[in-house]
Amino acid sequence: MTQPLRLGIAGLGTVGVGVVRIIQKHADLLEARCGRRIVISAVSAQSRTKNRDVDLSDYAWEDDPVKLAARDDVDVYLELMGGSEGPAKASTEAGIAAGKDIVTANKALLAIHGQALAEAAEARDRVIRFEAAVAGGIPVVKSLTEGLAGNEITRIMGVMNGSCNYILTRMEDAGLSYEAVFDEANQLGYLEADPELDVGGIDAAHKLALLASIAYGTKVNFDGVDLEGIGAVTIEDIHQAADMGYKIKLLGVAQMTGRGLEQRMSPCLVPDTSPLGQLQGGTNMVVLEGDSVGQIVLRGAGAGEGPTASAVMSDVMDIARGLRLSTFGRPAITLREARSAHSAIPAPYYLRMQLLDKPGALGKVAKLLGEAGISIDRMRQYGHNDTSAPVLIVTHKTTRTALNEALEAFESTDVVEGTPVAIRIEAV
Amino acid sequence: MTQPLRLGIAGLGTVGVGVVRIIQKHADLLEARCGRRIVISAVSAQSRTKNRDVDLSDYAWEDDPVKLAARDDVDVYLELMGGSEGPAKASTEAGIAAGKDIVTANKALLAIHGQALAEAAEARDRVIRFEAAVAGGIPVVKSLTEGLAGNEITRIMGVMNGSCNYILTRMEDAGLSYEAVFDEANQLGYLEADPELDVGGIDAAHKLALLASIAYGTKVNFDGVDLEGIGAVTIEDIHQAADMGYKIKLLGVAQMTGRGLEQRMSPCLVPDTSPLGQLQGGTNMVVLEGDSVGQIVLRGAGAGEGPTASAVMSDVMDIARGLRLSTFGRPAITLREARSAHSAIPAPYYLRMQLLDKPGALGKVAKLLGEAGISIDRMRQYGHNDTSAPVLIVTHKTTRTALNEALEAFESTDVVEGTPVAIRIEAV
Numbered sequence: 001m002t003q004p005l006r007l008g009i010a011g012l013g014t015v016g017v018g019v020v021r022i023i024q025k026h027a028d029l030l031e032a033r034c035g036r037r038i039v040i041s042a043v044s045a046q047s048r049t050k051n052r053d054v055d056l057s058d059y060a061w062e063d064d065p066v067k068l069a070a071r072d073d074v075d076v077y078l079e080l081m082g083g084s085e086g087p088a089k090a091s092t093e094a095g096i097a098a099g100k101d102i103v104t105a106n107k108a109l110l111a112i113h114g115q116a117l118a119e120a121a122e123a124r125d126r127v128i129r130f131e132a133a134v135a136g137g138i139p140v141v142k143s144l145t146e147g148l149a150g151n152e153i154t155r156i157m158g159v160m161n162g163s164c165n166y167i168l169t170r171m172e173d174a175g176l177s178y179e180a181v182f183d184e185a186n187q188l189g190y191l192e193a194d195p196e197l198d199v200g201g202i203d204a205a206h207k208l209a210l211l212a213s214i215a216y217g218t219k220v221n222f223d224g225v226d227l228e229g230i231g232a233v234t235i236e237d238i239h240q241a242a243d244m245g246y247k248i249k250l251l252g253v254a255q256m257t258g259r260g261l262e263q264r265m266s267p268c269l270v271p272d273t274s275p276l277g278q279l280q281g282g283t284n285m286v287v288l289e290g291d292s293v294g295q296i297v298l299r300g301a302g303a304g305e306g307p308t309a310s311a312v313m314s315d316v317m318d319i320a321r322g323l324r325l326s327t328f329g330r331p332a333i334t335l336r337e338a339r340s341a342h343s344a345i346p347a348p349y350y351l352r353m354q355l356l357d358k359p360g361a362l363g364k365v366a367k368l369l370g371e372a373g374i375s376i377d378r379m380r381q382y383g384h385n386d387t388s389a390p391v392l393i394v395t396h397k398t399t400r401t402a403l404n405e406a407l408e409a410f411e412s413t414d415v416v417e418g419t420p421v422a423i424r425i426e427a428v
Numbered sequence: 429m430t431q432p433l434r435l436g437i438a439g440l441g442t443v444g445v446g447v448v449r450i451i452q453k454h455a456d457l458l459e460a461r462c463g464r465r466i467v468i469s470a471v472s473a474q475s476r477t478k479n480r481d482v483d484l485s486d487y488a489w490e491d492d493p494v495k496l497a498a499r500d501d502v503d504v505y506l507e508l509m510g511g512s513e514g515p516a517k518a519s520t521e522a523g524i525a526a527g528k529d530i531v532t533a534n535k536a537l538l539a540i541h542g543q544a545l546a547e548a549a550e551a552r553d554r555v556i557r558f559e560a561a562v563a564g565g566i567p568v569v570k571s572l573t574e575g576l577a578g579n580e581i582t583r584i585m586g587v588m589n590g591s592c593n594y595i596l597t598r599m600e601d602a603g604l605s606y607e608a609v610f611d612e613a614n615q616l617g618y619l620e621a622d623p624e625l626d627v628g629g630i631d632a633a634h635k636l637a638l639l640a641s642i643a644y645g646t647k648v649n650f651d652g653v654d655l656e657g658i659g660a661v662t663i664e665d666i667h668q669a670a671d672m673g674y675k676i677k678l679l680g681v682a683q684m685t686g687r688g689l690e691q692r693m694s695p696c697l698v699p700d701t702s703p704l705g706q707l708q709g710g711t712n713m714v715v716l717e718g719d720s721v722g723q724i725v726l727r728g729a730g731a732g733e734g735p736t737a738s739a740v741m742s743d744v745m746d747i748a749r750g751l752r753l754s755t756f757g758r759p760a761i762t763l764r765e766a767r768s769a770h771s772a773i774p775a776p777y778y779l780r781m782q783l784l785d786k787p788g789a790l791g792k793v794a795k796l797l798g799e800a801g802i803s804i805d806r807m808r809q810y811g812h813n814d815t816s817a818p819v820l821i822v823t824h825k826t827t828r829t830a831l832n833e834a835l836e837a838f839e840s841t842d843v844v845e846g847t848p849v850a851i852r853i854e855a856v
Contacts, residue, residue: 301721
């Protein structure tokens, strides 16, 4: 008879409670599938007395997750607290030092300390698994690491922050401003305590950096992500994009180029008929492209108790079944440094700017674009207010570098009011 | 230094050649990912002299796949020939008897002999892996078996035969009859040598039965699939469905009910705005639903050299990495018999019939539906030809059993010409 697999769970928020519920509800089903009992030895959270609507009386309690992680009766330490530093980091390190396998939903921790943690775990022949850290219930880490293991990965794309996608689709559906929907989402509890993690694209960029590491055999390089949040997207941009057959998404793209690893997390225009364009509300979607498999699209809930707990359990079940894999799909000590390439890959761009009502204004802008080597695909000028008029330009393919040059040159003219908006049009 | 993993490949058609190409092209990448060299020891195919545009000179040749499967220098036998009997079966059995792990793309073999093969392999502690047998490059076997291992699976749906989806979408796009597009697809080489495997739904039903086994812990029960091909779908049905906001898809559905396992492979109406409804051409899509994860949608190429070879390599890489799992996700000897439930789950239906031009004809039909306990949601009658008129009815939710009663009763009236068409409207 195989020994039970004994878990220690730190963090009893949405995800932690979800995991406890699955283990209680499906004890026999899980055992039938993995051939051994999965049991919880001990739990830890900030408050012992909070009512969580789940029976914890069979489990030992630890106030300190560091102690929990190192308990003798724990085989796998589940770090479900979050945060890149503090108790999450300390307890994970303690668990590894004590020879435990680690399952975590913590993208920030791994995006920043993943390399050191993976090296430490692998030196002790332990695994760190993090399916729940990327795109909630979607088995994307597994699909990429294992399902596409025979492919050179040519591109990864994804809408991986449900809150941002909710805000953008809600703006369009209700015709509301960014600010109005942001407040609404905040009141509904859809945003992190620090909303900048969501709307600034940081949370999604953590996830992208983790996937890129697996895909390209490089050390996680979160600092190498070109990061731009959704705060500058206006309802006018959304309407204009829709008019031209596009949707605006906070899209992550990772791609290995001759100049290095390009990682971007920024608002992009995608065709409204594409799977990414059709993604509504809080749903996540990851697109994996490989040289043999072509394009694989994965879609599902990116957050919430059930989906995230499902992903945690996927990792737990793998460990219970003896399916043991390096954290990033190959030994951490073999991962190469990721040289960052910025904006190497050309694309068309959508530009919106406010042109002052002066003779030759449009000509000046067109001339500066031309001087940066950027040609114009489409241009529209709209009705004036007193002193300025909105102008939309869709460029032909150009690099972000060339575009930045042009945008900088605009500043030294006397015809462009404020800062122009530039949104990449991604071929999906 | 870990020993290389040595493959024997039987079948050098599209898939086999694709696998050889990946191993030749990505030898170093694969080794970096799995920690050992993946090498081909020997190959086998019907013709040794056929030009396959790939260099096979480093590999031993076997005329007989049975001998290939048992060679001493083979660790993993790749059965990529196809067919549920004959050499595919004999060589797989020989490989298992000789203690080899098996990777196959052969849905027919596993749908019919999977239980016996899995028991034989597992008795020798060997694995049989078959990612390539279901939905081409989409990692659906892995997602279901491992990614959703913490879930009670509540429903599996899928468009898993690209040829049928090609035919149905091409009919709509070009306004062509089934027969015209069937001939076109056949000439383009999109159909199996026996096209009934495709258009009769048999191939897709094999795949569905394999997924159902994993999902529900039951023995593969291909005979338990309620099977209906796309041959009776007319361009009129497609137009009418579109008018009402639906697409017609050859949809597989597996669901455990109180009365047993319901497995259906049949044309269904799905909302045209749903991911399934928007699926064009030869692409496949599988929808997995679990009690925790909710709905996961997986989309990708269902056939072709690259995608299918990618799936084969996923299995090979798992074996190379030491990721070893029972064929159907739990030991084959623990799988229960799948009691078949037929049409237990109610749904609305689309009915099309030709009503003779007689007084009270519509009343008779409505009355017979009512007597079978079926209420009508929408009805349309169209312009006459000389003697009869097409009538469309959308029912409220009913069971197929009740519907069959009504359809039988129609036959004994003198008002319905020919056989009515009944297509289920699936909630997706």
